[in-house]
Structure formats: C-alpha cells, structure tokens
Amino acid sequence: MNIALPDARRKNSTSARSLVRIVIVGHVDHGKSTLIGRLLHETGSLPDGKLDSLKAISARRGVSFEWSFLLDALQTERDQGITIDTSQIRFRTSSRDIVLIDAPGHTEFLRNMITGASQADAAILIVDANEGIREQTRRHGYLLHLLGIRQLAVVINKMDRVDFSPARFQEIRGEIEALGLKPAAVIPISARNGDGVARRTAPIAWHDGPTVLEALDGFVPATSLDELPLRLPVQAVYRMEYRVIAGRIESGQLSVGDDIVVMPGNKVARVKSIEAWPAPQGLPPVRSAGAGQSIGITLDRELFVDRGDLIASQSIPPGTGRTLRARIFWLHPTSLGIGTRVIVRSGTAETVGVVRAVNNAVDPANLNIVAHDVLAPNHVADVEIALARPLAADPHTDNPATGRIVIELSDRIAGGGLVLGLNPTEREPAGAHADLAAEAAYLAEIYRPLSPAERLARLRRDLGGRVVFTTSFGLEDQAITHLLCEQNIDVELITLDTGRLFNETYSLWAETERRYGRRIRALYPSRRNLEALIAEQGINGFFESKSARLACCHVRKIEPLERALSGAHAWITGLRAEQSAFRKDLALVTAERDRGLIKINPLFDQTRKQILELVSKHAVPVNTLHSKGFASIGCAPCTRAISSGEPERAGRWWWEEQGSQECGLHTRRR
Amino acid sequence: MNRLDDLESQSVFIFREAYARLKNIALLWSLGKDSNVMIWLARKAFFGRMPFPVMHVDTGKKFPEMYAFRERYSREWALNLLVEQCPPLDAVDPTLPPAARSAARKTEGLKLALAKHGFDGLIAGIRRDEEPTRAKERVFSLRGTEGGWDVRDQPPEFWNHFNASPPRGAHVRVHPILHWTEADIWSYTRREGIPIIPLYLAQNGKRYRSLGDADITSPVASNATTIDQIVEELDVTRVAERSGRAMDHESEDAFERLRVSGYL
Numbered sequence: 001m002n003i004a005l006p007d008a009r010r011k012n013s014t015s016a017r018s019l020v021r022i023v024i025v026g027h028v029d030h031g032k033s034t035l036i037g038r039l040l041h042e043t044g045s046l047p048d049g050k051l052d053s054l055k056a057i058s059a060r061r062g063v064s065f066e067w068s069f070l071l072d073a074l075q076t077e078r079d080q081g082i083t084i085d086t087s088q089i090r091f092r093t094s095s096r097d098i099v100l101i102d103a104p105g106h107t108e109f110l111r112n113m114i115t116g117a118s119q120a121d122a123a124i125l126i127v128d129a130n131e132g133i134r135e136q137t138r139r140h141g142y143l144l145h146l147l148g149i150r151q152l153a154v155v156i157n158k159m160d161r162v163d164f165s166p167a168r169f170q171e172i173r174g175e176i177e178a179l180g181l182k183p184a185a186v187i188p189i190s191a192r193n194g195d196g197v198a199r200r201t202a203p204i205a206w207h208d209g210p211t212v213l214e215a216l217d218g219f220v221p222a223t224s225l226d227e228l229p230l231r232l233p234v235q236a237v238y239r240m241e242y243r244v245i246a247g248r249i250e251s252g253q254l255s256v257g258d259d260i261v262v263m264p265g266n267k268v269a270r271v272k273s274i275e276a277w278p279a280p281q282g283l284p285p286v287r288s289a290g291a292g293q294s295i296g297i298t299l300d301r302e303l304f305v306d307r308g309d310l311i312a313s314q315s316i317p318p319g320t321g322r323t324l325r326a327r328i329f330w331l332h333p334t335s336l337g338i339g340t341r342v343i344v345r346s347g348t349a350e351t352v353g354v355v356r357a358v359n360n361a362v363d364p365a366n367l368n369i370v371a372h373d374v375l376a377p378n379h380v381a382d383v384e385i386a387l388a389r390p391l392a393a394d395p396h397t398d399n400p401a402t403g404r405i406v407i408e409l410s411d412r413i414a415g416g417g418l419v420l421g422l423n424p425t426e427r428e429p430a431g432a433h434a435d436l437a438a439e440a441a442y443l444a445e446i447y448r449p450l451s452p453a454e455r456l457a458r459l460r461r462d463l464g465g466r467v468v469f470t471t472s473f474g475l476e477d478q479a480i481t482h483l484l485c486e487q488n489i490d491v492e493l494i495t496l497d498t499g500r501l502f503n504e505t506y507s508l509w510a511e512t513e514r515r516y517g518r519r520i521r522a523l524y525p526s527r528r529n530l531e532a533l534i535a536e537q538g539i540n541g542f543f544e545s546k547s548a549r550l551a552c553c554h555v556r557k558i559e560p561l562e563r564a565l566s567g568a569h570a571w572i573t574g575l576r577a578e579q580s581a582f583r584k585d586l587a588l589v590t591a592e593r594d595r596g597l598i599k600i601n602p603l604f605d606q607t608r609k610q611i612l613e614l615v616s617k618h619a620v621p622v623n624t625l626h627s628k629g630f631a632s633i634g635c636a637p638c639t640r641a642i643s644s645g646e647p648e649r650a651g652r653w654w655w656e657e658q659g660s661q662e663c664g665l666h667t668r669r670r
Numbered sequence: 671m672n673r674l675d676d677l678e679s680q681s682v683f684i685f686r687e688a689y690a691r692l693k694n695i696a697l698l699w700s701l702g703k704d705s706n707v708m709i710w711l712a713r714k715a716f717f718g719r720m721p722f723p724v725m726h727v728d729t730g731k732k733f734p735e736m737y738a739f740r741e742r743y744s745r746e747w748a749l750n751l752l753v754e755q756c757p758p759l760d761a762v763d764p765t766l767p768p769a770a771r772s773a774a775r776k777t778e779g780l781k782l783a784l785a786k787h788g789f790d791g792l793i794a795g796i797r798r799d800e801e802p803t804r805a806k807e808r809v810f811s812l813r814g815t816e817g818g819w820d821v822r823d824q825p826p827e828f829w830n831h832f833n834a835s836p837p838r839g840a841h842v843r844v845h846p847i848l849h850w851t852e853a854d855i856w857s858y859t860r861r862e863g864i865p866i867i868p869l870y871l872a873q874n875g876k877r878y879r880s881l882g883d884a885d886i887t888s889p890v891a892s893n894a895t896t897i898d899q900i901v902e903e904l905d906v907t908r909v910a911e912r913s914g915r916a917m918d919h920e921s922e923d924a925f926e927r928l929r930v931s932g933y934l
Contacts, residue, residue, distance in 0.1 A: 019673060047910045057922055073802030074821055075923050085824060086796050087805045088850065111826035115808070118828030147828075235686040244717060248683045278716040292671055294682035296717060307690055331826050345831050404829055411835035412825040555868075 007365035026126035037067025058067030086116030122151035149393030263392035321422030328417030436591035476574030685856030692791035767920035
C-alpha cells in the first residue's frame with residue numbers, strides 16, 4: 001500500500017529522497033502490526049476513510065479496535081488475529097521514504113519472516129514488556145545476523161501493562177544485550193496508545209533515547225557494493241546481430257576495456273562494449289556501470305559464455321570448487337540429512353549437490369546446539385555439500401552479494417545461507433571408488449564406439465569430481481584442447497612447465513590461450529628439489545646416464561604432475577597406441593589405482609593422420625617445430641627432429657636405447 | 671543510482687529471470703499505465719525486442735480509447751499480440767458481489783487462455799502499494815492448476831532467487847513491478863516518454879487513476895491535465911488509487927476472493 005504524507009508536502013522530487021526498507025520482527029503477539037498501524041496514524045499517513053474502515057472491520061468481528069487489520073488483509077489473518085504472510089507499506093518521514101516490512105512472528109511462518117526480512121536495510125525487534133524475551137525474539141535476532149542486517153533498534157512494547165516501569169525496561173534491555181545483539185537504540189513504547197512512537201509522552205519521560213520515528217530516521221539504505229571486486233552473474237546471452245551477455249552487477253564496477261575472467265571456466269576476455277536500449281540520444285555510448293545495474297555487454301573475443309557463469313575481476317577472482325561449506329537456515333518441513341540431494345543456487349548458477357556433512361545444528365529459539373548430521377526445520381547449521389558442477393562464489397566475509405546461496409528441495413526454495421568456503425576437490429567418502437577398475441571398464445564400454453569429440457562431450461555426465469587434462473602442447477594435446485574448449489567442457493587444463501621447453505612451445509602456449517580465451521594453469525618444479533638436482537648432477541647432467549635423466553624427469557615433470565592430479569577423479573591424456581611400441585597396448589579408459597583415479601585416453605585409437613586432419617580442418621594452432629621434422633616434442637635439450645620412417649618418439653632422449661623413451665609420467669602400473 | 675534507475679534495474683533483472691527460467695510465458699497487457707511501463711521495461715531487458723507474446727484478456731467492456739491504444743501500439747512496438755475473450759457473466763461465481771462478479775469474468779478468461787496456450791508463466795503488472803492483498807505477493811507467485819493462489823502456503827523467496835518450477839499444468843505469476851508505487855510509474859512514464867491513454871489526464875475536473883471495465887470504473891476529482899501535474903497530485907493526495915474500482919469496495923473480502931481464485 002502506498003500512502004502519501006501531507007505533513008511532508010514538499011517539492012523535492014521523490015527520486016532524490018533516500019528510501020530505507022525496515023523490517024519489524026519479534027515474537028507473535030508482541031505488537032508488530034499494531035506498531036506499524038500506529039506509526040502510520042501518528043504521521044498522518046493513512047488515506048481518507050481507512051481508519052473508519054478499520055473500525056468497522058473490528059466492530060464486525062466483535063473486537064476492540066485492531067491496528068493490525070491494516071496489514072493483516074487476509075481473511076484468515078483477521079479471523080485468527082495473526083500475521084501469516086509478510087507485507088509492505090510505505091510512508092514518509094520528514095527526511096526520507098520508508099518501506100515498512102511486516103514479518104510474521106509465528107514459528108510456522110518463519111519462511112515468510114525470512115522473505116520479508118531479506119529485503120530490509122534495517123530492523124526493529126519488538127519485545128512485549130510483560131512477556132519479555134520469547135523464542136521468536138531470539139530466533140529473529142539470530143536470523144537478522146545471518147540475513148546480513150546490521151542496523152537494529154529494539155522496542156519494548158506494551159509498557160502500559162507494566163506501569164511504564166523503568167526497572168522492567170532495564171531488565172529486558174539487559175536480556176537483549178545478553179543475546180549478543182547490539183541495537184542502536186532500545187525504546188520503551190506503548191504502540192496501542194502511542195507512547196514513544198512519534199512522541200515522548202509523560203509516562204516515559206524518564207527515557208532519554210529516541211522515539212521510534214527518530215530511530216527510523218537514523219537508519220540508512222544498505223551501502224552500495226561498488227568498492228568490492230567485480231562480480232557479474234550471467235543471466236543470459238542474447239543472440240542479436242552479435243552476442244550480448246546480460247546480467248546485473250552484484251558488486252564492483254565495469255568499464256569498456258576492462259580485463260575480465262569468466263568463472264568457473266577461467267576464460268579471459270576484455271569488455272568491448274556496454275549495450276543499452278534505447279540508445280542514448282545525443283549522448284555518448286555508456287562506457288561504465290556499477291553495482292546494482294542490469295546491463296548487457298559484449299566481449300572482444302568469441303567465448304562460450306552461458307547463464308550461470310560469473311564474470312569477475314581478473315585480479316581478484318572468486319573462489320571455485322566442488323565442495324561448498326555454508327551456514328544455512330532451513331525452512332522446509334522435512335529435515336535435511338546427510339545424503340539429501342538438493343539444488344544449490346548462487347547468483348544465476350545452479351547445480352545439483354549432495355549433503356555430505358551437517359555440523360553444529362542450532363535451534364535459534366534457545367541457541368543450544370541440538371544435533372549433528374541432521375538439520376531440522378527452522379534450525380541453522382554448518383553444512384558441507386558436494387556439487388556436481390564447480391561453483392564460483394566468495395566467502396560471505398569477502399562479498400555479501402556473492403557470498404550467499406539458496407537451496408532448493410523438490411522444486412521449492414527450502415533454505416539459504418552464507419558461503420563459508422569452497423574446496424577445489426570433492427572429498428569422496430571412503431570406498432566410493434573402491435572399484436576403480438569396474439568404473440573404468442564401464443566407461444570404456446560406453447566410450448569405445450564414440451568419436452573422440454563425443455567421448456569428451458559426455459565426460460561430465462559420467463564423472464563427478466575434478467577432471468584434469470594435462471597438455472604439453474603436442475599435436476594430440478592441441479586436438480584435445482580444441483575439443484574441450486569448443487564444447488565448453490568443464491575440465492581443468494594444466495601444463496607442466498619444466499623450465500627447459502622450446503621457445504616455440506612457449507609461443508604456442510600463449511597462442512592457444514588467446515585462441516580459446518582460457519588460461520592454462522601451469523605447475524612448476526619444486527624449487528627445493530630443482531636446486532638439489534642441479535647441485536647434484538649439474539645443469540645438463542641428464543645426458544650422463546639414464547638414471548640421471550629419469551631423476552631430472554622426476555623433478556621437472558613427475559612431481560608437479562602428482563600435484564596436478566592430487567584429488568582428481570579423472571585424468572585425460574593425449575596418448576595414442578600408434579605412437580610407439582611401448583604404447584601399443586594402450587586402453588581407452590584405465591584405473592590408476594595408486595593415484596586413485598580414472599585415466600582416459602580419448603585418442604587411443606586414432607592415427608596420426610586423423611589427428612592431422614582434425615587440427616588442419618579447425619585451424620588448431622600447432623607447434624611450428626612439427627614442420628621442421630619434430631614429431632613428439634618435450635624438453636628442448638632432450639628432443640630432436642627425426643627423419644621420415646623413424647618411429648614418432650625416436651626424437652625423444654635419442655641417445656638412449658630405442659623403444660622405451662618415456663619420462664615415467666605414463667609408465668605406472670595400472 | 672537514483673530511485674528510478676534502481677527500480678528499472680530490478681525489473682529488468684526479474685524479466686530476464688522469467689525468460690530464462692520459464693519455458694512458455696506471456697505478458698498480460700491490460701493497456702493501463704502499469705502494463706505499458708512493463709512492456710517498456712521488457713524491451714529494455716531484451717534490447718528492444720519483445721521475445722514473448724503480449725496477451726490482452728478482453729472483457730469487451732473497455733473504454734474505446736483503450737482499444738485504440740491497443741491497435742496503435744501493438745503495431746508500433748511490433749508486439750506479438752494475443753487477444754483472448756472472457757466468458758459471459760453467467761459463467762461466473764454468482765455468490766460474488768455484482769462488480770466483483772463482473773471483474774471475475776477476467777479470471778475465467780485467463781483460465782481459458784492458460785489452458786489454450788499452456789503458459790507456465792504469466793507476467794502481471796500488479797504493485798504492492800495498490801491494495802493490501804497484493805502487498806503480500808511474491809515476485810514469482812506459484813499458482814495451482816486451477817490458477818488459484820494458496821496464500822497460506824507461499825514458499826520463501828529471498829536474495830533475488832525465485833521459485834520458478836511450477837508443477838505440470840500449473841503456472842507462475844511473475845510481478846516485475848511489484849516494488850513500484852503509483853508515483854514511481856508516473857515519474858518513469860514521464861522520464862522515458864512512454865505513451866499513455868488520455869483518460870488518465872483530467873477533463874472537466876475528473877480523471878481516471880486506474881482503468882478497468884468502463885461500467886465498473888469511475889474517475890476521481892482531479893485537475894491534473896499533464897503527467898507533471900499527476901506526479902504533483904500524487905505527492906499530496908489522501909485518496910487511494912483504486913478508490914474508483916468498484917469491485918474493491920463491495921465487501922471486506924471481495925478482492926481477496928477474486929485474487930485467491932486467480933484474479934490479478
């Protein structure tokens with residue numbers, strides 16, 4: 001309902017006045033709706049005839065005058081004398097426009113209290129002077145904090161019932177502070193009679209703080225999140241003459257020319273334009289936008305971007321991960337237990353998740369820890385959820401907007417809360433992959449008849465957890481990188497930079513990132529191991545013996561690889577059986593028991609000719625050394641060109657015995 | 671951001687959510703000031719295009735000026751216009767008071783249109799400040815398979831996350847301007863130069879603040895002959911916006927009964 005205030009008859013335009021949203025919370029029957037009715041009456045904000053109609057409604061129901069009928073508009077609310085659903089009403093003070101949000105105080109309707117309170121900048125917590133603090137007082141006080149509402153005033157209502165006793169007022173004030181709440185003011189009032197609402201009446205002359213109206217005037221709109229790093233959840237991509245990425249900036253600012261990253265895929269690009277309709281007349285095009293603005297942008301390169309992606313600042317990107325830790329309130333009638341399958345929403349992203357842990361479940365009505373492993377309706381707990389797809393988000397302490405999530409159960413919003421953290425790997429419960437070999441055999445059977453592109457395309461349907469592709473920028477690796485990036489498959493791209501690669505390989509690395517708009521994560525040898533190796537065998541000691549060469553391979557490649565694969569569920573490689581005698585028995589999918597993962601070689605059955613055709617057809621960038629006779633390319637000192645007719649890997653460690661040229665990366669026992 | 675930019679941005683966000691999350695939606699165009707603002711906001715959200723149909727559920731009793739407006743702007747704005755007729759009065763719940771019963775024809779027309787087109791989402795231009803039961807609405811409001819509103823069992827909605835998965839055969843009412851006020855609508859109409867039906871401007875000391883069926887809608891006393899004057903008038907008025915809509919005032923529960931059974 002909208003109500004204009006004649007006392008505030010003023011010329012300044014509505015849009016220049018600040019608008020503050022204030023929720024009134026507290027235990028059932030402590031007087032929330034009455035306070036709202038009284039505030040509107042005291043400020044002369046009711047439309048003509050409203051008071052008379054409320055009197056008539058009260059009389060018809062045989063009750064004394066009820067202010068609450070103003071907002072409790074539903075018949076069941078009026079019949080039962082309780083607020084069921086949240087409502088909003090506007091009025092003005094001399095300094096600002098206020099939206100008052102009425103929130104139900106009944107436990108059964110906590111979901112409606114959350115709905116109302118989540119929209120507020122500030123809160124008033126109302127306590128009955130007679131009854132003192134009750135369970136909803138504590139529950140609402142606790143939830144305000146989780147909802148991120150930091151501005152609070154407490155009113156002690158029905159002071160007329162305790163003879164306006166300052167002692168009783170002080171007693172309740174003490175109990176409020178004992179709850180850990182830090183209100184800006186505690187105000188003695190009688191909402192029914194008007195004491196303390198707009199006027200400091202005689203019975204509360206002893207009160208030296210503000211009236212309710214003065215407290216409302218002290219609240220300010222929630223601060224803009226302009227100063228935080230850019231976070232722009234993608235709502236949609238509209239295909240017009242060009243593709244426009246649409247979304248609302250949740251935090252930070254964005255300007256044309258800014259470097260951004262699209263998470264969780266780690267794809268980089270630069271903002272090319274900000275789109276607007278209708279085009280500004282006689283004004284230059286929009287060049288920048290800030291938090292809260294719904295915008296459309298274009299990027300300087302063709303990236304696959306979709307709803308659910310989070311566009312972010314490159315210098316301070318959000319965290320990503322598959323294990324979400326969050327502190328949530330639960331509003332669904334059935335409890336949340338370990339193993340429950342839910343949908344997690346964050347920004348515009350949504351993913352299926354399975355609850356792995358529930359800790360420290362608290363009933364905010366009494367603030368006791370009541371349970372572990374299960375979260376009952378209207379309780380709060382820390383949960384850990386394993387996600388089917390990686391999520392990009394921030395801890396709530398870093399960013400209130402992207403630091404919160406909503407949980408859906410059976411197609412309804414069922415809970416929500418604060419992001420405590422994201423872990424990169426899903427913590428698999430013991431025994432979940434006890435039989436890796438069976439999983440590998442199963443996947444091999446499904447994938448064998450498929451093309452390499454199809455194998456990669458359905459990977460994410462079959463495999464949870466982290467999937468890692470390690471590339472050394474060889475022909476096969478480039479083909480896989482192309483297939484992964486073009487199909488936007490959620491796989492981590494990792495390369496192992498040994499420090500001894502060809503200049504041509506580094507150029508190709510940079511070119512590949514440019515082409516696919518995606519950063520390839522590089523892992524490096526441990527500094528301590530490398531320094532020890534060089535101290536022991538010298539800078540080119542690997543030529544001396546095979547054991548020295550393997551030691552070098554271990555430090556520069558194997559140890560970083562183990563880090564890359566740690567915690568991964570699956571590892572994709574570009575191996576082909578045709579590459580060498582050693583690889584002739586290569587399988588499509590194998591179980592690497594000692595690494596605890598599935599190894600997938602999607603090109604295992606492809607010929608070099610087929611790979612060459614694929615890369616040339618799609619103009620995939622390849623190493624310029626290939627045209628100079630290099631077939632398989634590794635570290636510069638250990639690779640040479642081969643002549644035609646020689647096996648592909650003959651140029652690797654050419655001084656060693658032919659046929660076993662492996663660094664050890666792919667030679668573990670299965 | 672100033673107030674109007676803030677309102678616009680939130681509405682654009684809601685439009686894009688509705689279009690992304692629901693499969694088959696339409697915008698309910700009543701031809702009034704609020705739904706005209708909605709069409710404008712939708713074109714902002716989709717960069718000038720209107721990617722879903724606009725539906726007028728026609729009682730056949732609108733003012734001639736409203737029909738003229740519909741014909742002109744459905745062409746000018748390149749709208750995919752669906753006009754659906756309402757059933758006659760005797761098809762409507764006879765226990766409703768006369769004006770509410772007349773208005774309820776639109777509810778029945780809406781049900782028929784839903785069944786015909788299979789929409790899972792309808793975009794409606796209601797606002798919280800119009801009326802106390804509308805003040806209790808969600809932005810995405812789930813409706814039953816009969817189009818009814820179960821006010822006792824609304825799921826929670828917070829942090830701009832919406833319930834957008836109606837059961838099969840049911841639909842969601844999406845309310846992109848729920849948070850706007852009457853004064854916001856006029857300030858925005860003025861700023862953006864959105865066309866209006868001239869009935870909103872005063873003639874002979876009277877103007878319409880809210881437009882419905884010609885036989886159950888009356889004008890209010892006003893001298894506002896320009897939008898500027900309307901904005902000024904609203905700054906000081908103590909008369910409720912829907913005071914000229916007969917069905918709101920016949921009995922205490924008339925409007926709630928209309929809404930629970932599917933009225934806007």
